[in-house]
Amino acid sequence: MRKFSLASVFLWLLGLSVAIAQTTPFTASWTFEGTDDGNSSSGLVTASSFTYSGVNKTLNKFFAGYVGLGNSIQHWSTTGCNNSEYIEFSVQPKGTAQITLTALSFAFSRSAEGPKHIMVRSSADGFSSNLYSAGTTETYQMASIPLNEAYFVNQTSSITFRLYACNASQSNGTLRLDEIRINAAVLPITLLSFTAKPEGDRVQLAWSTANEYNADRFRVEWSNDLDVYTLIGEITAAGTTNERQYYGITDLNPRSGTNYYRLKQIDLGGVIHTYDVISTIVRASEPVVSVSPNPASPNRIHMRLWNADDATIRLLSPMGQIINGRIERKPGEGDLILQQPLPPGLYWLEVEVKGHKQTFTVLIL
Numbered sequence: 001m002r003k004f005s006l007a008s009v010f011l012w013l014l015g016l017s018v019a020i021a022q023t024t025p026f027t028a029s030w031t032f033e034g035t036d037d038g039n040s041s042s043g044l045v046t047a048s049s050f051t052y053s054g055v056n057k058t059l060n061k062f063f064a065g066y067v068g069l070g071n072s073i074q075h076w077s078t079t080g081c082n083n084s085e086y087i088e089f090s091v092q093p094k095g096t097a098q099i100t101l102t103a104l105s106f107a108f109s110r111s112a113e114g115p116k117h118i119m120v121r122s123s124a125d126g127f128s129s130n131l132y133s134a135g136t137t138e139t140y141q142m143a144s145i146p147l148n149e150a151y152f153v154n155q156t157s158s159i160t161f162r163l164y165a166c167n168a169s170q171s172n173g174t175l176r177l178d179e180i181r182i183n184a185a186v187l188p189i190t191l192l193s194f195t196a197k198p199e200g201d202r203v204q205l206a207w208s209t210a211n212e213y214n215a216d217r218f219r220v221e222w223s224n225d226l227d228v229y230t231l232i233g234e235i236t237a238a239g240t241t242n243e244r245q246y247y248g249i250t251d252l253n254p255r256s257g258t259n260y261y262r263l264k265q266i267d268l269g270g271v272i273h274t275y276d277v278i279s280t281i282v283r284a285s286e287p288v289v290s291v292s293p294n295p296a297s298p299n300r301i302h303m304r305l306w307n308a309d310d311a312t313i314r315l316l317s318p319m320g321q322i323i324n325g326r327i328e329r330k331p332g333e334g335d336l337i338l339q340q341p342l343p344p345g346l347y348w349l350e351v352e353v354k355g356h357k358q359t360f361t362v363l364i365l
Contacts, residue, residue: 024187024213028091030180032062032071038089044097044186044211047089048160054085055165058174066107066140070178074171076115081166090123090160091182097211098187098273101152101159104145106180110136113173115165123160124151136165136175154187187213192244194263196280200288200306200332203251203280205232207263213240219264220249226260226277237265254282287311287353295363298341301349305334308353315362316348323347 026042030050036057038047050071058072065071077085093099108118120132120143132145152159161182165175190210197204205220215237221229238245251259258281265273288306296302305311315323315336325338336349342364349360 025183025185028182028184030089031068032065032178033069034062036071038091040091042186044094044190045099045184046092046094047182048092048158049089051088053088054082055087063176065176065178066109067179070107070176072111072174072176073165074114074174076165076168076171076173076175078168078171081117081119081164083164086162086164087177088160088162089180090158091184092158093156093186094190097190098154098156099159099184100154100187101147101182101184103147103183104131104143104161104181105183106143107140107178108136108143109138109140109176111174111176112138113168113170114175115168115173117166118175119164119166120145121162121164122152123158124149124155127162131161140176140178191263191265191275194261194275194278196259196261196278198254198280198282199290200286200304201252201254201282201284203254203259203261203282204248205251205261206246206248208247209238209245211242212238212245214268215239216266216268218247219266220251221262221264222251222254223260223262223277224255224258229262232261239268256282256284287356289351289353289358289360291349291360291362294360295365298343298364299338301336301338301362303334303336303349303351304332305329305351306332308351309334310353312352314350316350318346 024042026040026045028038028040028045028047030038036050038049040047055073055075058074062069063072073087091099114136116136118134118136119130121127121130132143134143192208192210194207217237218235220232222232223229232251233249235247235249258279260277260279262277263275285307287308288304289308289311290304292302292304309329313327313336315325317323323338325336328335328337344364347362347364349362351358
């Protein structure tokens with residue numbers, strides 16, 4: 001079994017019942033009150049601006065709509081349906097958040113010469129099939145489209161909708177749109193970072209999250225070929241929180257060369273979320289020096305001296321004076337034993353290995 005050690009884990013424990021929904025509802029909307037920009041009620045999801053392909057906004061401004069101002073689009077084909085003419089809008093989850101879309105609605109009408117038919121498609125199936133198809137009139141109608149397909153559930157990438165219009169009597173005839181709204185939910189688990197830092201014969205792994213819901217634990221796995229993975233260790237997750245969380249674990253047995261690491265988050269219900277693989281290169285022959293713990297003891301300063309057993313070490317006071325002590329060395333580590341206990345304060349530890357000097361700030365409490 002591979003050895004592992006756990007770094008500091010900061011937990012925010014919340015006494016929330018299991019009855020709370022796993023996802024948080026949100027809406028994305030385009031109201032056209034002087035702007036093509038969308039609005040999302042969730043900080044974990046962005047709503048795109050409204051864009052146009054092969055058509056354009058009438059006079060590049062907004063007119064009276066279903067509620068307040070609305071959008072008026074012209075220059076639709078008069079000879080049938082042209083799939084290169086559409087308007088487009090999308091929602092995009094941030095980080096590793098997952099979104100589930102449940103419904104799309106909007107108000108629509110046309111001018112007397114405007115297109116007489118509309119269709120709605122989405123990127124979820126490559127814009128290959130209609131989610132909605134209806135005739136238009138000169139008075140506003142409300143489209144209400146359920147999004148029941150599996151490809152709208154737990155998505156981590158952008159979902160785009162396109163609205164096509166057909167059979168305008170004249171090119172300057174307009175399609176009128178207003179109050180576009182997407183009802184959805186977001187699974188607020190956002191991985192902010194996942195890093196691997198080699199330190200001699202070991203690798204320090206660290207990650208942080210912005211949000212978690214019903215997160216039970218994190219699992220870190222190792223591979224040298226991106227095929228077979230071995231468990232490094234598991235860390236208990238914070239559960240449910242909107243506070244940033246920090247986690248860490250140490251791989252004590254990496255191989256020399258390239259090492260790959262995979263992070264998994266496991267929900268209380270057993271659902272596993274796998275994040276992107278990261279890699280790092282271990283050069284076990286390189287010297288590594290560190291001070292641990294820091295703050296240090298007034299009587300003894302412990303150092304990791306990987307490939308640095310012959311290091312020259314001296315401790316300096318805040319005034320730059322050398323502080324006397326003796327070095328006790330062991331393979332891969334050492335202790336500076338002070339002749340007298342150090343007063344509280346900051347000190348500088350100079351370590352020189354093979355002509356390369358490093359200076360560490362040491363805190364004595």
